[in-house]
Amino acid sequence: MVIATGLAGGRSRISIERVGVNLMDARIPDNDGEQPIDEPSLPGAPAAVFSSLPVKAIVRDIAAAGIPVDASLTAGSYVCNHVLVHAASWAEQTGARAGFIHLPWASGQAPDGEPELPLEQSARAVEIAIRTTLEADGDITAVGGALY
Numbered sequence: 001m002v003i004a005t006g007l008a009g010g011r012s013r014i015s016i017e018r019v020g021v022n023l024m025d026a027r028i029p030d031n032d033g034e035q036p037i038d039e040p041s042l043p044g045a046p047a048a049v050f051s052s053l054p055v056k057a058i059v060r061d062i063a064a065a066g067i068p069v070d071a072s073l074t075a076g077s078y079v080c081n082h083v084l085v086h087a088a089s090w091a092e093q094t095g096a097r098a099g100f101i102h103l104p105w106a107s108g109q110a111p112d113g114e115p116e117l118p119l120e121q122s123a124r125a126v127e128i129a130i131r132t133t134l135e136a137d138g139d140i141t142a143v144g145g146a147l148y
Contacts, residue, residue, distance in 0.1 A: 001097045002087045003053065003129055006080040008102035012115035014125045015072035015102035016058050020049045020084035025077040036078070041085040049088035051099030054136040056144050058129045065128060067121045071144040075100050097133055101126060 008015055022045050024036040055071050062069040075081040084100040091098035103126075104110075106119040 001130070001133055002091065003098070003126065003133070004080075004083045004087055004100045005126060006083070006100065006102055007105070008080075009105055009110070009114055011102060011104050012117070013068040013070050013104065014062060014117070014122065015070055016051075016053070016055045016062075016129070017072050017075040017080075017084055017100040017102060018051050018055050019073055020051075020075055020081050020088050020100070021077070022047050022049065022085055023077065024082060027077070030079060041082045042089055045085065045089050049085055049092070051084065051088055052091045052097040053099035053129070053133050054139040055099065056142045057136050057140045058132045059144055060140065060142065061128050061132045062125045065124060067125050067128075068117070069125065072102065075102070099133075101129060 022041050024039045024041050026035045026037065029035040059069050059071050075084045080100060080102065087098035087100065090096070103122045104115050104117040106122065107116045110116045
């Protein structure tokens with residue numbers, strides 16, 4: 001199992017990602033100065049891939065712990081999405097499970113006015129995601145999904 005995480009500055013809730021789009025369209029350069037535009041994340045792969053985590057079950061279990069969470073339908077358009085595309089493609093080829101979780105700024109780290117979440121809640125959410133994934137045979141049927 002692979003559960004990757006990334007910062008989603010500006011979000012007030014933890015986001016369990018469902019879909020990776022095989023497209024890089026960076027709005028700003030990355031740390032190495034790279035800024036791919038309209039390039040595939042994984043050449044030859046489908047246009048989109050899906051997390052193989054039980055996304056809705058994870059959302060249910062994190063919410064039951066009182067932690068703000070949503071299922072998300074977009075992992076962005078560059079680095080986080082790129083990680084999800086590669087991890088989900090690997091999982092499909094190997095029969096493993098893989099997905100991506102976006103976390104808000106930790107309390108005390110956000111720029112002025114940005115939403116924050118206590119680090120303990122983010123860590124607990126990731127722990128719940130791992131446990132739920134290990135225990136679930138599949139996902140649940142439930143309404144859910146947010147665009148950010």
